[in-house]
Amino acid sequence: MLQTFKLLSITRTFAFFLVLLAAIGQVKASEPSSSDAKIVALAYDISKGALYKASRNSLFQSLDNGQKWRRIRLPSVFDNSANVVSLITPAGGKNTIYLAGRDLGIFRSENSGESWTAADKGIPNKQIVSLAAHATLAETLYTVVADKNIYRSEDAGNSWQLMDEGPGEIRLLKHxxxxxxxxxxxxxxxxxxxxxxxxxxxxxxxxxxDFKGKITDLVYNPQIPEHIYIATENGLMSSQDGGETWKQRMSPESHVTTLVYIPNGVIFGAANDGTLFRRLDDTETWERLGD
Amino acid sequence: MTRICLKVLIGILVASAGMIPDRPLKAELEVTPIEQGRKIYRQQCAACHGLNGEGKQEWKRPNKQGELPAPPHNHTGHTWRHSNTMLFNMIQDGWRDPFNKTGRLTMPAFRNVLSPGEIRAVIEYLKSLWTSEQIEFQELENVK
Incomplete structure (x- = not known):
């Protein structure tokens, strides 16, 4: 009898630890792991006040300006070998997110990532180089495909039309x-x-x-569109005249590769080591967010 | 007497018939918009955009003052990318490239030079310089 009781007790304890381990695993799965460290794109949904960050194969949402992050479930095609290149929200936000990448094509979620649908019908292949949202027309998008051509959609990615060959090999496109x-x-x-x-x-x-170094991102101030920021391998630069002239700007301590300009003039920047920074409007100071 | 009258009548008819070629036919009176547009284009636009819409040679490169040389209006240019409304407004009101470092309009306004009908005729002429694919694209732009 005593032995049976002890056996039951051990079994219960073992089961408890199993549950605990599973729970820890679940927590880990919902927070960024080391494999998610390199952030390839940032986006902001104005309608929800949500900041998004994407790695090559994962997506996270923050509702507190980057303090806490929640992993968003992605379709199975976003496995370990996925290569996300663009994360955008359309004009006005509307809880809509687009993710695009090499071999991935374009995916759209209209419910902040609860479900996803393909949005690349009419594009010749799924080798997406860049995806851009129109600044004011919510359903208009532009994409650059590996054939170097630029396509435009005016129905939120349901159909696409070839528009232009572009100025050469495009790495990134913004509207x-x-x-x-x-x-x-x-x-x-x-x-x-x-x-x-x-x-x-x-x-x-x-x-x-006229830039010598590699440019990894370009963003503009939605309220003053002539104000443009670029992330280059030599640090951050900005233009206040629509790209006519540029000057070097103060950069965070880590090398920032992607940026997002949110409507109140705040810029978020992500470094290649995954660190997130924030620059308040009209300041030269970057504050480090999180750990 | 009747024979004489008949001969005179025939003579008048023949003479009248001979006059007909000297008078414009109805079809000739109705000049097509393209033809009208071509004439206006050659008077008002060709000096900058070329006699046959070929534009300036270096049209893709702004000059030292940041001004863009006149682009072609034929199939090698970008005119076909614009809707009728936009083309009409551009001709009527002109347009200034924001990176133009002079105070001048990049494209002068023709509001006081051409009537709305004449502007429309010029646009019809420009369309005759485009490929069928470009015309198809522009028609889609018109319905947006």
Whole structure:
């Protein structure tokens, strides 16, 4: 009888530890792990006040400006070998997120990541180089595919139309609502030879700045679209005249590779070691967030 | 007498018939918008954009003052990317490239030079310089 009781007790204790281990595993799975360290893109949903960060194969959401993060479940195609290149939210946010990458194509979630649908019908292949949201039209998107061409969707990614060959091999594409366009805004393309810009009618690509180093991201102030920031391998630079002239800016202690400009003028930057930084409006000081 | 009258009548008819070629036919009176547009284009636009819409040679490169040379309007340019409304507004009101370092308009306004009908005729002429694919693209832009 005593032996049976002891056996039961041991079994219970063992079961308790098993449950505890499983729970720890679950917690680990919902927080960024070391494999998620390198952040490839940041995005901000204005409608929800949500900051998002993506690694090559994972996505996290923060509702407290980067203090705590919640992992968002992704489709199985985002396995360990996935290669996310772009994370965007459309104009107005609307709880919508797009993720795109090499071999992945484009995925859209309209419920902050609860469910996902493919949004790349009409694009010749799934080798997405970059995905950009129109600055003011929520359903208009632009993408650069590995064939080097630029495609546009005006129905939230349900269909795509070939628009232009672009200015050369594009690494990154962004749309801004800077004034002076014949159409609705301007496209900025980061290429091997620096930044190129064109009105969004794809009328004429022109050089915007002369950079020697590699540019890893380009963002603009949504309230003053002429104010542009770029992350380069030589640190951060900014332009206050739509890319005509650039000057070196103060950079955080770690090398920032991706940025997001949120409506109140705050910029978040992520370093290649996964560290997140924040710069308040009109300051040169970057504050480190989290651990 | 009747024979004489008949001969005179025939003579008048023949003479009248001979006059017909000297008078413009109805079809000739109705000049197509493309033709009208071509004439206006050659008077008002060709000096900058080229006699056949070929534009300036270095049109992709801003000059030292940041001004863009006149682009082509034929299939090698980007005019076909714009809707009728946008083209109309551009011709009527002009347009200034924001990176132009002079105070001038990049494209001058023709509000006081061309009537709305003449502007529309010029646009019709420009369309005759595009490929069928470009015309198809522009038609889609028109319905947006």
């Amino acid at each position: 801004t609502n800077m004034k002076g366009s014949m159409k609705t805004g301007w496209l900025f393309a980061v290429t091997a030879s620096g930044v190129q810009r064109a009105m969004d009618c794809f009328c004429l690509w022109r050089q915007a700045g």
